[in-house]
Amino acid sequence: MADEEDAYNNSHRAFLQAFLARSVLTFDEIKPILAAILSVHDRRPTLANDITAPDLSAYLATLNARLGAMDLEIRSARSQHDRTQLYALVNTASDAPTQLATTHSPDEIAFVKRVLDAMFETHNTRSKEVMAVTGMQAARLAKPPAGAGARGSLGGDGEDGAQTQGSAGHGLTIAQAERVMADMVAEGWFEKSRAGYFSLSPRALMELRGWLKDMYNEPAGEGEGEGEGEGLVRVRDCEACREIVTVGQRCSNRDCPCRLHNICTQHFFRSQPNNRRCPRCKAEWTGWDFVGEKAATGDGGAGRRTTAGPSRSATLTNGEVDSGEDEEDDE
Ligand SMILES: [Zn+2]
Ligand SMILES: [Zn+2]
Structure with missing residues (x-):
């Protein structure tokens, strides 16, 4: 031009x-x-x-x-499932509760926040980084947990907590919760996999990346010391492309912060396809220590998975996007 x-x-x-x-x-x-x-x-x-x-x-x-x-920007990110480059107009000062306020009631927003907490806290632990919830798990969050008022979970840091605190007791019916989950998919915030897991859409990740890290990552010194020196980090970037990983692979060393998207491993390990080592800690990169719903559907532990390792590694190293990985992205 x-x-x-x-x-x-x-x-x-x-x-x-x-x-x-x-x-x-x-x-x-x-x-x-x-x-x-x-x-x-x-x-x-x-x-x-x-x-x-x-x-x-x-x-x-x-x-x-x-x-x-x-505070608007057209952002670009690659799909975590394939190489597709995606573009979206996002609000750079965005936080999830405010973004949802135009289309959802306070009870619905409080429910969505409980779902996000489930994705990024409850189902995102040291042993299993699922970062997704099933419809059943979401339905169980329809009502706020007993005593939730004290927690003030919406807004987390207390900024927005007060305004929704009064409604924290109502919650939703199961049917309402199911409808909100469907709305979140229709509105482009969540995507639903073939196996029935809800996770954040690429657009939501582009728009909310700053908010997610503010909300769910605790800087060193504030957390309980779980993350040894780096605070408690629940939302991590890919070592290769520096975008958030909610579907991908993790280092086999549970203490290592290294994460990679499935597609990024192919570029990253191109020079050493048969001896893949973590770039941070040099532990073996198995290709079957998953981030995403596979962390839940597999048993997620090193034990049983060892037997599945070689064949999976083979499909990952032959240069193809392992097609099994992509089943969920065409919903
Ligand atoms: Zn990546
Ligand atoms: Zn490592």
């Missing part, structure tokens, strides 16, 4: 509208949209395949420079 596109113009406004209409766009979906807009704006034909990734990056930089004043 020529230099004149570096300035913010009507084409950027039109492009922004495409994002307002869609929750998430892939690069392949963006190309014809941007080509059509530029064809009209520049009064010369631009083909979808003329749009390159660097073109788009430069174009988004111009657009984001304007959006920043409104």
Whole structure:
């Protein structure tokens, strides 16, 4: 693209509208949209395949420079399941309760916060980093636990706790809770796997990454010392691509902070496919110490899984995206 596109113009406004209409766009979906807009704006034909990734990056930089004043940004992240590059217009100052406030009641928001706590605390432990809940587990959270008032879980740090505290006692019926879970999928916050696990969608991870770390990671000195020096870290980034890992692999050493997306392991271990070692602690990288629902559906322990290890490792090292990994991403 020529230099004149570096300035913010009507084409950027039109492009922004495409994002307002869609929750998430892939690069392949963006190309014809941007080509059509530029064809009209520049009064010369631009083909979808003329749009390159660097073109788009430069174009988004111009657009984001304007959006920043409104705490908005078009962010990009790769799908954790495949390589698909995804783009979404997100609120950079976003927190989950406020984002949900436009479409959900305080009781519903309090329920969603209990579900998020279940994903990132209850079902995200040292031994099993599931970061997902089943419909059954979510239904059990319909009512706040007895004595929940004292905990003030919504808002966590107390910021938003007060305003919802009064409603903490009501909770939802099971049917209401099920409907909210379905709404969260329809609204693009959760995705539901074939096996019935709910987890945060790519869009939610793009939008809430800062909030999730603020909410669920405890800096050193504040926690109970579980994480030896790094505080208590429940939300971790991939060692390769630096994006949050909620589905992927972890180091076989339970004390090691290293996590990788499944797709990222293939690039990361390309030079040592048959002797994969953790880049941080040098422990064996098994390929079957999972993060995500597989941490729950497998037994998650080192014992029984040893027998499953070799065949799984073989499928992971032959350069293919292991297709078994991707079953859940087309829901
Ligand atoms: Zn990664
Ligand atoms: Zn390690």
